Amino acid sequence: MENEKIQFTVNPVKEKVVYDLIQRLKQESQERGYVNDQLKLRLHAFELLSRHFNERDPIALAMKLAAGAASPENKPDTNSPTQSKITPPKNADFLKGLGKNIMSELPE
Structure with missing residues (x-):
């Protein structure tokens, strides 16, 4: 397999968010390849979370x-009488503007 x-x-x-991240990473280290390594690390972490959820x-x-979603393996038992109601995070209004609103998909 060849490198990409x-x-x-x-x-x-x-x-702006990505640009600011790159600028911050450049300030953290002048080491050659540091920004690329950090971007790959973040992409790797996202991919693992994406697969997990x-x-x-x-x-x-x-x-x-x-919103504090439980991982698929750790979802609470829906038949459990002790299951607590999921409340939206304090910054839910801000998050609504970022993409589709998953808060409506959470059980009430």
Whole structure:
């Protein structure tokens, strides 16, 4: 299997979050390849979380994690009388603007 080379441009206006991340990583270390390594590490972590929660949409995954979603193996027993009601996170209004609203998919 051959190595894959990926290059992309980040617009500081349209992709401010990614641009700011890259600038912060550049300030953390002047070591050659540090930014690329950190971006690969974050992408790897996202992919593992995506597989674990069976969610391909990055915004939906972020919202599930922010809402405190249980992993598929650790979901509470729906027949349990001690199951507590899931409440939206304090920043739910902010998260609604990021992508599809998964809060409506949570049980009441």
